[in-house]
Amino acid sequence: MSDRQTLLRQIPSIDRLLAAAPLQSLTGDCPHVLLREAAQQAVAELRQALLDASSDTPDVAPETVAARAAELAKIAVRPSLRRVINITGTLLHTNLGRAPLCATALQAVNDVSSGYSNLEYDLDAGKRGKRFTHVEQLICRLTGAEAAHVVNNNAGAVLLALSALAGGKKALVSRGELIEIGGSFRIPDIMAAGGTHMVEVGTTNKTHLEDYRRAIDADTSLILKVHTSNYRVLGFTEAVTGTELAELAHKHGLPVLEDLGSGLLLDLTPFGLPREPTVREVLANNIDLVTFSGDKLLGGPQAGIIVGRKEIVDQLRKHPMARALRLDKMTLAALEATLQLYLDPDKAFRELPTLRLLATSADTLKERCEQLLPRFTATLGDLADITMTKATAPVGGGALPLAEMSGWVLVCQPRSLSLNRLAGNLRQAEVPVIGRIQDDQLYIDPRTLAIEDEELLLQTLKDALTP
Ligand SMILES: *Cc1c(COP(=O)(O)O)cnc(C)c1O
Numbered sequence: 001m002s003d004r005q006t007l008l009r010q011i012p013s014i015d016r017l018l019a020a021a022p023l024q025s026l027t028g029d030c031p032h033v034l035l036r037e038a039a040q041q042a043v044a045e046l047r048q049a050l051l052d053a054s055s056d057t058p059d060v061a062p063e064t065v066a067a068r069a070a071e072l073a074k075i076a077v078r079p080s081l082r083r084v085i086n087i088t089g090t091l092l093h094t095n096l097g098r099a100p101l102c103a104t105a106l107q108a109v110n111d112v113s114s115g116y117s118n119l120e121y122d123l124d125a126g127k128r129g130k131r132f133t134h135v136e137q138l139i140c141r142l143t144g145a146e147a148a149h150v151v152n153n154n155a156g157a158v159l160l161a162l163s164a165l166a167g168g169k170k171a172l173v174s175r176g177e178l179i180e181i182g183g184s185f186r187i188p189d190i191m192a193a194g195g196t197h198m199v200e201v202g203t204t205n206k207t208h209l210e211d212y213r214r215a216i217d218a219d220t221s222l223i224l225k226v227h228t229s230n231y232r233v234l235g236f237t238e239a240v241t242g243t244e245l246a247e248l249a250h251k252h253g254l255p256v257l258e259d260l261g262s263g264l265l266l267d268l269t270p271f272g273l274p275r276e277p278t279v280r281e282v283l284a285n286n287i288d289l290v291t292f293s294g295d296k297l298l299g300g301p302q303a304g305i306i307v308g309r310k311e312i313v314d315q316l317r318k319h320p321m322a323r324a325l326r327l328d329k330m331t332l333a334a335l336e337a338t339l340q341l342y343l344d345p346d347k348a349f350r351e352l353p354t355l356r357l358l359a360t361s362a363d364t365l366k367e368r369c370e371q372l373l374p375r376f377t378a379t380l381g382d383l384a385d386i387t388m389t390k391a392t393a394p395v396g397g398g399a400l401p402l403a404e405m406s407g408w409v410l411v412c413q414p415r416s417l418s419l420n421r422l423a424g425n426l427r428q429a430e431v432p433v434i435g436r437i438q439d440d441q442l443y444i445d446p447r448t449l450a451i452e453d454e455e456l457l458l459q460t461l462k463d464a465l466t467p
Pocket of ligand 1: 153154155156179181185226227228229230259260261262292293294303304397
């Protein structure tokens with residue numbers, strides 16, 4: 001104990017630590033105030049360790065304490081929002097930022113936002129313009145819609161449509177479509193927030209056209225149809241098609257709003273995915289207004305896209321909420337570049353990461369695993385058993401709920417570390433790695449692993465597996 005008393009008196013001063021090489025080398029990258037705080041924190045840790053008789057006697061040498069302070073300072077200046085390596089195989093992982101952007105979208109963001117732009121300036125007329133016009137024609141061309149508008153996200157699109165078309169009035173919705181997405185988007189809540197009086201029709205598993213017909217009265221202003229994006233009701237079910245719903249609604253002078261959720265511009269069945277109607281097909285059912293997300297299967301930035309009849313879209317644009325939900329220039333730039341690729345579907349499948357990864361075949365992923373396996377075994381063989389197996393992964397993002405993409409994964413079974421420890425170490429890495437634990441093993445899905453990140457993943461795994 002008296003040893004420790006002596007050491008306590010030898011704790012280096014803050015100024016001494018700030019002058020030591022580890023902190024000096026950070027002066028260009030880290031503000032002085034954070035260096036000082038890091039030094040204070042390192043000293044506090046050291047004092048705590050010295051007072052805790054059960055711990056090993058810590059090193060009080062200034063260089064050692066300053067090195068610890070430098071670690072803390074680096075953590076303090078690290079951005080909170082950072083890139084991660086996704087080895088879950090889930091393409092549209094909402095927690096991991098959904099769709100990765102294509103190269104032309106990134107370039108467009110850079111071009112448009114590093115200086116000034118014609119965001120709301122009509123270059124032909126030399127006067128004030130409207131921001132949504134930059135993407136409207138493109139969206140109309142790709143979906144066959146009369147008019148289009150874009151807002152912050154699909155939740156915003158639904159909220160705007162409900163407020164503008166059914167605020168203070170009744171809207172009908174099937175009990176089978178009262179969805180919750182991601183914990184905070186719930187149809188009854190969004191209807192209440194839009195000032196709409198929700199009228200539930202039918203039952204959880206079966207809703208008939210007659211249920212809608214009986215519920216229509218003088219106060220009804222809208223029929224809402226919602227894509228059950230993240231679940232399916234199986235067994236004895238019945239739902240009314242968009243075409244039937246539109247026919248009934250129009251007979252009563254009412255519009256139909258369909259919240260499509262993900263919204264597809266191209267058919268994905270050639271890649272083994274379930275048949276889902278495209279936005280164009282949904283509109284062809286005479287649906288008046290359709291909303292969908294920019295960052296789900298579309299593969300663009302977070303946005304809510306609204307397409308449909310011009311008269312109705314115009315009504316939405318005039319609503320005060322349209323201003324509150326407007327897109328910013330970075331998103332518009334990325335969205336326009338993403339949509340441009342769709343004009344040539346082959347190009348879209350080549351250059352849009354979401355579509356390219358979705359279309360990657362199980363055989364290609366197997367070959368990739370076969371190439372990775374010897375490399376991973378050579379580097380990690382002493383620390384873990386590495387094998388490969390067939391596996392599926394969900395698409396994610398509330399898109400194609402039951403669809404599983406088939407593929408292959410590397411399987412890592414640590415020798416002397418629990419999987420929880422391993423997963424924790426991977427999350428704390430300089431570039432965090434987010435993996436999938438299945439059957440008490442770590443699955444490494446090459447589908448979402450960029451080739452450029454393979455070596456970094458390997459080194460991160462090695463560090464994370466080292467006890
Ligand atoms: C995902 C989803 C939403 C929410 O879309 P965001 O773009 O995340 O706001 C709304 N409705 C359905 C049916 C969805 O699948």
